[in-house]
Amino acid sequence: MLILHLVLVPLIVLPLVALLRRKLYRDAAVFGAVSLAGYGLWFCVANHRPFVITVFMEKLFEMVQ
Numbered sequence: 001m002l003i004l005h006l007v008l009v010p011l012i013v014l015p016l017v018a019l020l021r022r023k024l025y026r027d028a029a030v031f032g033a034v035s036l037a038g039y040g041l042w043f044c045v046a047n048h049r050p051f052v053i054t055v056f057m058e059k060l061f062e063m064v065q
Contacts, residue, residue, distance in 0.1 A: 004046045008039055 012035040019028035044051045 001046055004042060008042060012036070012039060 012032075016028055016032055016035070019025075019031060041051050
């Protein structure tokens with residue numbers, strides 16, 4: 001679990017800081033949102049509880065109907 005944090009956190013934070021320094025706020029927001037979603041998915045995999053996207057989509061479609 002520690003290796004996951006040591007690898008992914010710098011890969012997310014460093015580009016995010018670089019985008020914010022260049023005043024590319026919209027790009028930083030998109031990058032941050034996508035990166036945090038990916039981080040959450042990898043966090044679940046590292047905890048041996050993989051997120052099954054098809055089950056989530058099925059529940060979402062049932063809620064919409």
